[in-house]
Amino acid sequence: MHLTREEEDALDEKHGQALSIAYKILLSIGKATNAERLIPVDWVHLSGVNYNTIGDAGVKFLTKNSEEMRFLAPTTINPMGYDSHKQNNLSNNFKRQQMEIVKAYEKMGSVPSFSCIPYELFQLPDRGHNVSFAESNAAVMANSVFGLHTNKESSLSALASAVTGKAPYSDLRIRSIRDPKIKIKIETELNTELDYGILGYFSGKSIKESCVSFGPEISNIEFYKTKSLAAALGTSGVCGMFSNKEINGNNVSFGKEEEKSVMDELNTTESGDVIALGSPQLGTHELELLSNMVDGKKFSKKCMIFCPRSLYEKASNSGIAQRLENAGGSLICDACTCLSPLLTHEEYDGVITNSVKAAHYLNKSSGVSVSLTDLRSIIRKYTM
Numbered sequence: 001m002h003l004t005r006e007e008e009d010a011l012d013e014k015h016g017q018a019l020s021i022a023y024k025i026l027l028s029i030g031k032a033t034n035a036e037r038l039i040p041v042d043w044v045h046l047s048g049v050n051y052n053t054i055g056d057a058g059v060k061f062l063t064k065n066s067e068e069m070r071f072l073a074p075t076t077i078n079p080m081g082y083d084s085h086k087q088n089n090l091s092n093n094f095k096r097q098q099m100e101i102v103k104a105y106e107k108m109g110s111v112p113s114f115s116c117i118p119y120e121l122f123q124l125p126d127r128g129h130n131v132s133f134a135e136s137n138a139a140v141m142a143n144s145v146f147g148l149h150t151n152k153e154s155s156l157s158a159l160a161s162a163v164t165g166k167a168p169y170s171d172l173r174i175r176s177i178r179d180p181k182i183k184i185k186i187e188t189e190l191n192t193e194l195d196y197g198i199l200g201y202f203s204g205k206s207i208k209e210s211c212v213s214f215g216p217e218i219s220n221i222e223f224y225k226t227k228s229l230a231a232a233l234g235t236s237g238v239c240g241m242f243s244n245k246e247i248n249g250n251n252v253s254f255g256k257e258e259e260k261s262v263m264d265e266l267n268t269t270e271s272g273d274v275i276a277l278g279s280p281q282l283g284t285h286e287l288e289l290l291s292n293m294v295d296g297k298k299f300s301k302k303c304m305i306f307c308p309r310s311l312y313e314k315a316s317n318s319g320i321a322q323r324l325e326n327a328g329g330s331l332i333c334d335a336c337t338c339l340s341p342l343l344t345h346e347e348y349d350g351v352i353t354n355s356v357k358a359a360h361y362l363n364k365s366s367g368v369s370v371s372l373t374d375l376r377s378i379i380r381k382y383t384m
Contacts, residue, residue: 001030001168002037010164018068022163029157035168041150042125044075044162045118046110047134048155051081051098052339059097062104071109072165076118078135079281079306079336086332090341108162114334115308117227119146120283132167134158136234137227137280137357143211143241145226149173152240172210172240180213180243187255192374193228196221197356198262199254200232204239206252211241219244224286231280232356266359269369272350275299275382277375278306279337279358284314291320293376294327297383301352302330304342309333327383339365352378 003011011027013020026038048054054062081098082088106112115121116135119142125131127147133139134153142148151171153161161167171177184203190196196218203212218229233239282290287307305324307315312333315321321331337343337358343351343366350369351362359370373381 001027001035003027007038007166016068018065019163021065022069022160025156025160026164026166026168029160030168030170033151033168033170035170037169038164038166039130039169039173040165041073041130041132041161041167043131044071044073044158045078045131045133045135045138046075046105046155046158046162047078048159049078049080049101049105049114050335050339051094051101052341054101054155056097059100059104063100066104066107069108069163071162073132073162075108075110075162076113076115076122077105077110078116079114080334081339081341082335083332084334088342094341110162113308116280116336117283117308121308121310124148130167130173132158132161136240137231139240140230140234140242141227143172143178144230144243149178150240152234152238177210178241178243180209180211180245180247180249182207182209182250182252183213183215183247185251185253186214186217187253188259190217192354192376193225194354194356194372194374195259196225197228197232197354198259200229200234200242201236201262201266201356201360202254202258203242203252204233204236207237207239210239211243212239213243213245213247215246216244218242224283224289227280227283228354228356232360235357235360262356263372266356266363266370267372268363269350269371272348272352272369272371273301274343274348275301275303275352275378276306276337276343276358277304277353277355277378278332279353279355279361281336282307282311284311287311287315287320287324290329290375290379291315291323293379294329294383295323297327297379299328300382300384303328303382304337305329305331306336307331307333337362343368352382354378
């Protein structure tokens with residue numbers, strides 16, 4: 001990799017050990033991905049915020065390095081493990097360690113967004129600008145919908161980009177790689193957000209390219225269905241971007257058999273004792289859609305609704321939050337369904353959700369069975 005004199009000086013610890021560590025991380029990633037150089041990024045979004053995802057070693061790393069590390073790029077952060085404004089039964093150790101993570105990121109200069117949908121909360125850079133997003137759904141949405149350029153970053157690579165303001169010029173930051181070489185040929189009808197999530201999950205598992213085409217079938221779908229597609233695609237494989245371009249390359253078929261194979265993998269129970277909505281977190285449109293569905297009704301099961309705090313405040317001002325709470329929904333801010341300590345197999349036999357991403361993590365990481373059902377069916381089955 002070619003480094004500027006300034007970058008070489010930083011690598012040689014002339015500007016401190018913390019900056020040198022960050023450059024060493026980017027240099028290693030750059031060499032592994034055949035990057036020729038580093039380029040500036042306008043925005044960084046970090047994962048590795050939930051104590052469940054980074055553990056004690058992560059807390060120790062962040063606490064130590066926050067003494068010297070400072071973010072040069074504007075930096076937002078992913079959800080943490082719980083809503084600190086609500087009572088819960090979590091251990092004091094979990095809450096203490098979670099707050100150490102929060103303090104470390106704030107000390108380094110992050111915006112305390114605690115959201116996996118930063119593209120719905122903040123003004124985006126212009127199309128074609130480079131960012132560094134570690135949250136997989138945000139990376140896929142940034143590339144595919146908003147025309148930003150990012151790789152699917154790890155928590156460590158994005159942290160290094162936040163400290164340096166730079167990222168390796170490789171993979172989806174190169175325009176030619178953003179052109180799909182393979183297409184998913186859709187041979188079944190797609191109606192619900194769950195249908196699109198299943199398509200995304202199958203595609204992520206099947207495609208080893210950075211970008212995939214779905215053709216014009218996905219051109220005019222609703223935003224919340226696009227989120228479902230992006231989140232599932234980012235969960236199951238390496239692919240970090242989808243396109244609606246028609247191509248003359250290889251096709252992979254997606255029909256009823258492929259749809260069934262995903263459901264057989266992720267739909268592991270007929271029902272559950274709690275409903276969990278919000279992976280990715282629900283945005284304003286989804287909160288409004290859900291509130292209209294449940295207006296005048298009551299959930300027959302406990303229902304957790306995960307959303308960003310800033311959108312919860314807007315929903316409170318508009319009456320949307322009150323309608324959801326009147327229906328028995330519990331709105332949880334700053335956290336997400338995935339890897340949440342609020343959803344464990346010790347407390348719940350099964351979770352009902354419309355999120356393919358949540359189903360993946362609940363089944364495979366949390367050991368909780370999942371009833372995977374589209375949103376309208378959830379409301380029809382579990383409200384009175």
